[in-house]
Amino acid sequence: MYDPTVARLTYRALLGRRRALILGALPLLLIVISVIVRALVGADDQTAADLLGSLALATMVPIIGVIAGTGAIGPEIDDGSVVYLLSKPIKRPTIIFTKLIVAIAVTMVFSALPTLIAGFVLNGNGQQIAVAYTVAALVSSIAYAALFLLLGTVSRHAVVFGLVYALVWEALFGSLVPGARTLSVQQWSLAVAHKVAGGDLVTSDVGLTTATVFLVAVTVLATWYAGQKLRSLTLAGEE
Amino acid sequence: MAVEQPMPTAPGDQTRIHNIGYRNYDGPRLGRSYATRSLYSQSLRGAYGLGRSIKSKVLPMLLFVVMCVPAAIMVAVAVATKAKDLPVDYTRYAIIMQAVISLYVASQAPQSVSRDLRFKTVPLYFSRPIETADYVRAKFAALASALFILTAAPLIVLYVGALLAKLDFADQTKGFGQGLVSVALLSLLFAGIGLVIASVTPRRGFGIAAVIAVLTISYGAVSTLQAIADAQGSSSAVPWIGLFSPVTLIDGVQSAFLGASSAFPGAVGPTHAEGVVYVLVVLGLIAAAYGLLLRRYKKVGL
Numbered sequence: 001m002y003d004p005t006v007a008r009l010t011y012r013a014l015l016g017r018r019r020a021l022i023l024g025a026l027p028l029l030l031i032v033i034s035v036i037v038r039a040l041v042g043a044d045d046q047t048a049a050d051l052l053g054s055l056a057l058a059t060m061v062p063i064i065g066v067i068a069g070t071g072a073i074g075p076e077i078d079d080g081s082v083v084y085l086l087s088k089p090i091k092r093p094t095i096i097f098t099k100l101i102v103a104i105a106v107t108m109v110f111s112a113l114p115t116l117i118a119g120f121v122l123n124g125n126g127q128q129i130a131v132a133y134t135v136a137a138l139v140s141s142i143a144y145a146a147l148f149l150l151l152g153t154v155s156r157h158a159v160v161f162g163l164v165y166a167l168v169w170e171a172l173f174g175s176l177v178p179g180a181r182t183l184s185v186q187q188w189s190l191a192v193a194h195k196v197a198g199g200d201l202v203t204s205d206v207g208l209t210t211a212t213v214f215l216v217a218v219t220v221l222a223t224w225y226a227g228q229k230l231r232s233l234t235l236a237g238e239e
Numbered sequence: 240m241a242v243e244q245p246m247p248t249a250p251g252d253q254t255r256i257h258n259i260g261y262r263n264y265d266g267p268r269l270g271r272s273y274a275t276r277s278l279y280s281q282s283l284r285g286a287y288g289l290g291r292s293i294k295s296k297v298l299p300m301l302l303f304v305v306m307c308v309p310a311a312i313m314v315a316v317a318v319a320t321k322a323k324d325l326p327v328d329y330t331r332y333a334i335i336m337q338a339v340i341s342l343y344v345a346s347q348a349p350q351s352v353s354r355d356l357r358f359k360t361v362p363l364y365f366s367r368p369i370e371t372a373d374y375v376r377a378k379f380a381a382l383a384s385a386l387f388i389l390t391a392a393p394l395i396v397l398y399v400g401a402l403l404a405k406l407d408f409a410d411q412t413k414g415f416g417q418g419l420v421s422v423a424l425l426s427l428l429f430a431g432i433g434l435v436i437a438s439v440t441p442r443r444g445f446g447i448a449a450v451i452a453v454l455t456i457s458y459g460a461v462s463t464l465q466a467i468a469d470a471q472g473s474s475s476a477v478p479w480i481g482l483f484s485p486v487t488l489i490d491g492v493q494s495a496f497l498g499a500s501s502a503f504p505g506a507v508g509p510t511h512a513e514g515v516v517y518v519l520v521v522l523g524l525i526a527a528a529y530g531l532l533l534r535r536y537k538k539v540g541l
Contacts, residue, residue: 002466026452032537037467040468050466055460070444071444071448075444164342168305168338168342169340172338
């Protein structure tokens with residue numbers, strides 16, 4: 001199910017010069033901001049939870065997920081070089097699975113790790129906040145990577161639709177329409193984080209069981225469907 | 240004619256030039272400004288997917304509708320409840336919808352310039368009478384106009400609705416004018432930032448992600464820091480933090496000079512003196528974007 005060569009190629013495509021630059025800049029910004037906030041405010045649990053919740057989990061993780069998830073397969077389909085990969089005797093689901101692993105790993109390294117560091121900078125892991133948000137970032141990395149990898153195989157405008165989901169659906173509708181929050185990767189991962197932290201600082205609108213079921217279902221279904229999609233991939237001309 | 244006659248030519252000297260009827264172009268030459276205008280109108284149409292495939296029309300049209308529908312709903316509410324005023328100021332509307340505007344810039348700036356780079360059509364443009372500055376001006380103006388259409392349309396809906404609801408004419412017209420000035424500034428600023436980032440990469444997807452990251456993350460970071468500074472009682476720092484993201488820049492300019500109520504935490508906008516700094520930064524950023532684009536296209540793909 002895991003092909004080292006495909007993985008190596010995907011890593012190189014994802015962490016090429018400029019991509020690595022933007023992938024590295026976002027976590028750096030988060031850590032810089034946490035240092036500033038710590039200097040301004042001192043260690044405060046509520047501030048730490050707000051900052052990690054709004055900036056790290058709601059903005060940074062989805063954007064890195066979009067870059068890594070769609071970047072793992074999108075450009076190859078876009079410029080047509082995916083046919084060279086598909087013509088090799090490797091099963092299509094294996095290709096998808098390998099790319100998913102790589103996308104998850106990249107998203108985790110560039111989002112969960114800085115979240116942990118920022119959490120420790122902000123309040124030294126008081127009330128388990130840093131760990132809780134890191135767990136949330138890890139969990140949502142998996143779901144986002146699977147979801148956006150699927151988008152990459154379905155549409156040529158995957159990045160835009162991924163961002164529309166992350167910014168418009170989760171952030172805008174999520175804050176206006178309570179029902180939209182049930183269908184949001186962010187809330188599912190917050191439910192898991194709530195279990196870890198236990199306090200009132202990290203809360204979610206969905207229960208842990210629902211969240212886990214949704215997380216697993218979305219990840220598995222998205223990966224499976226992306227594999228199916230790749231089996232019958234037709235290369236369209238440039239619009 | 241001459242072909243029939245045996246020509247007294249020396250053996251081995253069989254070369255001859257036939258005139259097979261190619262003609263020189265002697266019609267009107269439309270020139271540089273015409274080419275620039277064509278590039279402008281093509282880019283502007285392209286920004287809404289006109290003249291491109293159905294799939295390319297979906298997203299810009301969808302975002303346009305998403306921009307206008309809340310305005311229509313507000314007007315309907317104002318008319319139905321016979322309100323004295325619109326629920327939202329003209330200047331405030333773009334700030335509320337900043338996510339949609341950012342998405343539009345992020346999706347259309349790369350499609351405007353990245354594809355020219357990727358398919359290496361830029362040298363073809365420059366084989367026409369247009370120059371680097373013409374190309375940059377046409378693209379910049381086209382994206383700024385597209386953004387202006389996107390942001391001004393809901394204001395027009397609000398204005399027409401306000402007049403139909405028989406709200407105070409002078410008051411509404413003043414607000415509408417201020418709103419238009421503010422979205423014009425916003426269009427220029429966002430178009431500049433979007434194009435500079437997009438012109439660096441030939442990859443469309445990557446350009447989109449980079450533009451959205453710059454616009455959204457900077458806004459998220461700045462408003463978080465502002466909220467914390469406000470909660471800490473150091474509200475004098477709030478306006479200065481606002482200088483670091485495009486959305487808060489526009490917010491600051493309009494709350495200093497265009498009579499808008501600020502969306503900053505604590506609703507304290509910059510004072511007039513700070514507002515001057517805001518205006519200078521906005522104008523400086525627009526000029527810098529133009530300069531960077533000129534530099535970027537000095538040598539490209541040749």
